[in-house]
Amino acid sequence: MPLRAWYAASDALCGAPGFRAVTVSREGWQQVAQDMAAAGGRLLALWASGDQSRDSTIRAVFLAEQGGLLVSLPLADPAAPYPGLQSQFPAAARMQRAAADLSGLRSSDPDTRPWLRHAAWPSHYRPLVDPTPTSPPPASESLAEAYDFVRVEGDGVHEIPVGPVHAGIIEPGHFRLSVVGEKVLRLEERLGYVHKGIERRFTQLPILDGQRLAARVSGDSAVAFSWAYCQALEGIAGVTPPPRATWLRALCLELERAVNHLGDLGALGNDAGFAFGLAQFSRLKEHLLRATDHAFGSRYLLDLVVPGGTSADVTHSGVMRLDTCIRELMPEVLRLRTIYDEHEGLRDRFAAAGTVAPELAVRLGLTGLAGRASGQAFDLRIDLPCEPYHELTPAKCGRSDGDVAARVAVRFEELAESCRLMRQILATLPDGTHRESVRAPADGRIGVGLIEGWRGPVLLALEAGPDGAIGRCHPHDPSWQNWPVLEHAIIGNIVPDFPLINKSFNLSYSGHDL
Amino acid sequence: MLKTLRQIASIGIVTEPPPQADESLLLRERLHEHIRSVLGRALCIRHIDAGSCNGCELEIHALNNPIYNLEGLGIRFVASPRHADLLLVTGPVSRHMVTALRGTYDATPEPKLVVALGDCGCTGGVFGEGYASCGRVSNVIPVDVAVPGCPPTPTRILAGILAAIACPSGDNSASRHR
Numbered sequence: 289m290p291l292r293a294w295y296a297a298s299d300a301l302c303g304a305p306g307f308r309a310v311t312v313s314r315e316g317w318q319q320v321a322q323d324m325a326a327a328g329g330r331l332l333a334l335w336a337s338g339d340q341s342r343d344s345t346i347r348a349v350f351l352a353e354q355g356g357l358l359v360s361l362p363l364a365d366p367a368a369p370y371p372g373l374q375s376q377f378p379a380a381a382r383m384q385r386a387a388a389d390l391s392g393l394r395s396s397d398p399d400t401r402p403w404l405r406h407a408a409w410p411s412h413y414r415p416l417v418d419p420t421p422t423s424p425p426p427a428s429e430s431l432a433e434a435y436d437f438v439r440v441e442g443d444g445v446h447e448i449p450v451g452p453v454h455a456g457i458i459e460p461g462h463f464r465l466s467v468v469g470e471k472v473l474r475l476e477e478r479l480g481y482v483h484k485g486i487e488r489r490f491t492q493l494p495i496l497d498g499q500r501l502a503a504r505v506s507g508d509s510a511v512a513f514s515w516a517y518c519q520a521l522e523g524i525a526g527v528t529p530p531p532r533a534t535w536l537r538a539l540c541l542e543l544e545r546a547v548n549h550l551g552d553l554g555a556l557g558n559d560a561g562f563a564f565g566l567a568q569f570s571r572l573k574e575h576l577l578r579a580t581d582h583a584f585g586s587r588y589l590l591d592l593v594v595p596g597g598t599s600a601d602v603t604h605s606g607v608m609r610l611d612t613c614i615r616e617l618m619p620e621v622l623r624l625r626t627i628y629d630e631h632e633g634l635r636d637r638f639a640a641a642g643t644v645a646p647e648l649a650v651r652l653g654l655t656g657l658a659g660r661a662s663g664q665a666f667d668l669r670i671d672l673p674c675e676p677y678h679e680l681t682p683a684k685c686g687r688s689d690g691d692v693a694a695r696v697a698v699r700f701e702e703l704a705e706s707c708r709l710m711r712q713i714l715a716t717l718p719d720g721t722h723r724e725s726v727r728a729p730a731d732g733r734i735g736v737g738l739i740e741g742w743r744g745p746v747l748l749a750l751e752a753g754p755d756g757a758i759g760r761c762h763p764h765d766p767s768w769q770n771w772p773v774l775e776h777a778i779i780g781n782i783v784p785d786f787p788l789i790n791k792s793f794n795l796s797y798s799g800h801d802l
Numbered sequence: 803m804l805k806t807l808r809q810i811a812s813i814g815i816v817t818e819p820p821p822q823a824d825e826s827l828l829l830r831e832r833l834h835e836h837i838r839s840v841l842g843r844a845l846c847i848r849h850i851d852a853g854s855c856n857g858c859e860l861e862i863h864a865l866n867n868p869i870y871n872l873e874g875l876g877i878r879f880v881a882s883p884r885h886a887d888l889l890l891v892t893g894p895v896s897r898h899m900v901t902a903l904r905g906t907y908d909a910t911p912e913p914k915l916v917v918a919l920g921d922c923g924c925t926g927g928v929f930g931e932g933y934a935s936c937g938r939v940s941n942v943i944p945v946d947v948a949v950p951g952c953p954p955t956p957t958r959i960l961a962g963i964l965a966a967i968a969c970p971s972g973d974n975s976a977s978r979h980r
Binding site: 406407408409413415420452453455456457458459460480481482483484485486488489500501504505506507508510551564566567568570571573574577587588590623624626627630631796797798801 | 805806809810813816849850851852853854855856857858859860861862863864866867868869870879881882893894896897898899901902905906927928929930932933934935952953955
């Protein structure tokens with residue numbers, strides 16, 4: 289069946305531009321995945337929906353040339369496994385395991401180990417389906433230790449377990465490195481340590497207030513997540529945010545991108561033994577954060593994007609301060625790029641480290657910034673733009689080497705492009721109000737938000753509940769796609785390069801663990 | 803190399819003076835006078851993310867930038883809890899991190915200080931308590947100072963750390979804030 293037939297059979301979906309929705313049978317579920325894979329489509333997210341009052345449904349969002357497609361498979365018999373999508377989309381494996389942990393729906397794929405569930409709740413408890421117990425569910429204490437890591441055996445092979453608490457200011461997660469001497473044969477990740485029940489928490493919040501939690505799914509991507517939330521909500525509530533609001537949101541999204549890229553560029557220099565880079569870039573980052581604070585009254589803009597627009601407007605003095613800061617930043621970044629490019633030590637550490645070849649990137653579904661460094665020239669701001677990116681015409685940045693050097697180069701280029709975009713926005717910001725009023729949408733309506741965060745596409749699916757509540761909210765960070773690829777990127781590299789390679793991806797733990 | 807040196811020379815020293823210790827952030831007054839004499843001015847901090855959204859981590863990183871220059875104050879981040887005088891804990895404590903957090907706390911030699919960071923560390927924040935979240939840090943380990951904010955600015959974190967050292971509160975872990 290050609291892909292366009294699925295789109296022809298679909299209905300329009302609220303929220304992100306160009307999205308469609310289709311409900312399928314078990315056979316259709318597998319077929320649509322095969323057709324998507326054959327047509328070069330991407331799997332954006334997969335999750336389970338349904339609770340005591342709603343039937344179980346497994347949902348997936350794909351993206352192809354024709355646009356986004358939300359595919360829903362209602363499960364009449366939740367106990368019977370639904371067809372797994374791992375063979376078409378390897379990234380589906382962990383999403384399916386997470387859906388089993390949280391909603392009790394199992395796929396037919398072979399890996400049935402728990403993923404987000406460690407010891408905090410027993411396997412029969414389904415946090416997103418079962419009612420909240422009066423006391424926390426009894427912990428199965430031994431599970432964290434009992435996790436069945438894949439063993440690598442042979443002469444001289446030994447394991448290095450790292451984490452969950454890492455030697456640095458980093459989020460927690462566990463890495464199991466199987467090595468011979470200094471060479472890494474295999475890395476297996478064990479995540480889920482910062483799982484705090486975000487999806488359950490959403491259902492306890494008013495739908496008009498959920499953006500606060502969305503912003504805190506991954507604090508470094510607060511603007512992207514809160515915008516995705518509001519895009520979904522405004523879609524189902526039938527509200528169009530005023531032009532000034534969308535431009536301010538784009539300004540904030542680019543600020544978030546610039547701030548994170550500045551931080552990463554400094555940290556990557558530092559991890560390669562060039563502390564000068566950290567000092568310089570963290571200084572520039574602080575300047576930009578202070579200008580942001582001056583303009584919006586917040587350094588990280590966690591609560592700036594709200595339903596209907598933005599919580600704050602920017603004054604003339606804020607515009608001037610930001611513009612001056614960005615104008616001064618641009619030549620400084622260029623100067624530092626020359627220093628990085630000419631530094632023998634950095635070139636030696638960056639080149640050919642943690643390589644993900646374009647073919648592997650396609651097969652594993654590498655996405656976002658890391659994808660663009662491995663020949664995956666995909667950027668929502670250009671390929672599926674929402675307002676106001678039609679008018680901003682960002683340039684696409686990319687490399688095909690797929691190593692640390694490529695991920696550094698893409699950051700430099702995107703940083704320069706974000707600076708250009710921000711100055712363009714500041715110069716042509718439309719007048720008018722920055723917020724429209726929004727009323728809670730009707731029960732049962734569903735919408736999707738999709739925003740190109742600094743790390744990659746941030747997706748958020750929102751289902752309205754009764755009486756202004758949230759029925760179900762599934763936030764999806766691109767780290768879900770990229771964490772499994774890191775396991776491949778490290779193969780054959782030496783152990784001391786792991787922190788550098790890991791940093792070059794800089795994936796979110798909180799955004800993944802939920 | 804010349805470009806690097808020229809950049810260093812042209813930027814100069816950008817460090818700002820540290821803020822005053824903020825007494826209002828003290829959960830209560832305890833811990834002993836002698837800690838200060840033991841610590842001197844060199845305070846070693848171990849950071850633990852016990853479930854944070856990573857927002858607080860951004861500001862802890864900012865503390866190490868040359869403008870706040872934490873190391874210049876004689877305060878530095880260390881890799882092992884065994885080297886630490888103070889634990890800086892972020893997040894609502896996820897139930898999956900309880901074992902690791904308690905283990906890290908136990909591995910830190912006495913006398914030790916604990917600073918809970920951010921609205922989540924103080925109260926559980928937007929995440930609250932639930933099947934996977936224990937809420938505030940003091941629900942799991944004793945806390946000396948709690949610094950609110952989402953995330954708290956580097957200045958507030960610095961003030962909180964200085965408050966913890968300047969006014970140490972009690973050395974009997976059994977009677978600390980639970």
